[in-house]
Amino acid sequence: SVEFAIWAFTWRSLVLFIGLLFVIPLPWALLMYCRWIVSCVRVPQRPNLGFSGRAVDLMWFYAAVLLYVAAEWTQSQVLNLAVNVAQLALYWLMIKWFVANLSSDGQPLGLRFAGSFWVFLGWSLLVVVSIITIIGWAWVYTAQLRWICGHIEGTRREVVFIGTGIELLWRSLVLMLGCLFIIPIPWLYRWFNRWLASQIALVDRGTPANA
Numbered sequence: 001s002v003e004f005a006i007w008a009f010t011w012r013s014l015v016l017f018i019g020l021l022f023v024i025p026l027p028w029a030l031l032m033y034c035r036w037i038v039s040c041v042r043v044p045q046r047p048n049l050g051f052s053g054r055a056v057d058l059m060w061f062y063a064a065v066l067l068y069v070a071a072e073w074t075q076s077q078v079l080n081l082a083v084n085v086a087q088l089a090l091y092w093l094m095i096k097w098f099v100a101n102l103s104s105d106g107q108p109l110g111l112r113f114a115g116s117f118w119v120f121l122g123w124s125l126l127v128v129v130s131i132i133t134i135i136g137w138a139w140v141y142t143a144q145l146r147w148i149c150g151h152i153e154g155t156r157r158e159v160v161f162i163g164t165g166i167e168l169l170w171r172s173l174v175l176m177l178g179c180l181f182i183i184p185i186p187w188l189y190r191w192f193n194r195w196l197a198s199q200i201a202l203v204d205r206g207t208p209a210n211a
Contacts, residue, residue, distance in 0.1 A: 002197040004040040006186045012036055013186075023065060027058035034098065041197065046104045053101035064090055085121070092120045099152055115151035123147060138172065139165030149200065156205070163199035171195060 012033055019029025031053060038051040064086045071079035092115075099113040123144040130137040145161040152159045171192055178188040 001042045002037070002040050002193050003042070004037070004190065006190065008036070009189065010186050027055040027061060030058065031055045038102065043104075044202075046109070048105045050103045050106065051098075051101055052103045052108065053097060057097055057101075060093065061090065088121055088124050089117060091124070092117050095120075095148065109154065111152055111154040113148070113151055114153045115148060119147070135169055138169035141165075142168050155202070157202040158205045160201050160203055161199055162201055163196070167195075167199075 016029045016033045019026040034053060035051045038049055041049050043049055064083070067079065067086055068083050070076075071083045095115075096113045099111050102109045102111055123140075127137055127140050127144060130140040142161065142163055142165050145163070149159040149161045175188050175192050178184045
C-alpha cells in the first residue's frame, strides 16, 4: 500500500516539474521525489522502506540531453531516432537504478532488475503501436508491468502484478478526465497510485499470482 498527504505530494511534484523545466537540477529533484514516495510505501515484513540512491548515479542523464540538443541543432533524422532510443534506455536504466537502491531499516534489500533492454524496447514499442487501437494499450501496458515485476530478482518471493487491462483502462480515463479540471489532480493521483500499489503482490515462487 502507499499513503501520502496531498500537500506533501503537491509541493514535491512542483519541485520535480521545475527540475524538468530547468533540466540541470533534475537528478536532485528526482532523487528527492524517489526518497519521499518510497518512504510512503508499506510492505509487510519490510519496515521503514527507504531509498539510498544518489544524484551522481544519474549523471548519464546529461548524455541524453546533449544528444537531444545535437539532434535539434542538426535536424538529423538519425540523431532524432537515436534520441528516441536513448529515452527508452533512460527509462530502463531508471528502473534498474530504482530497484537496486531500495532498502529496509537502512539496509539494502539486494534487489536488482534483470530485464533485458531489448525486450524492454520491444514492450515499449508495442505500447506505442497499441495506442492505435484506442484502448488496447491498457492490456499491453499491464503485460509490460507483469514482465517488469517478474524480472525483479534478489528476493525469495516473486514480485507479481495482478491488475488487469480493464481495471487500468477505466482508472486511467478517470484520471485523464479529472486532470482537465486541474484542482482534483493530487487526489486522483493518490487514488490511482493506491490502486497500483495494491496490485503488486509477493508470492512464493512457483505459486500462481491469484493463489
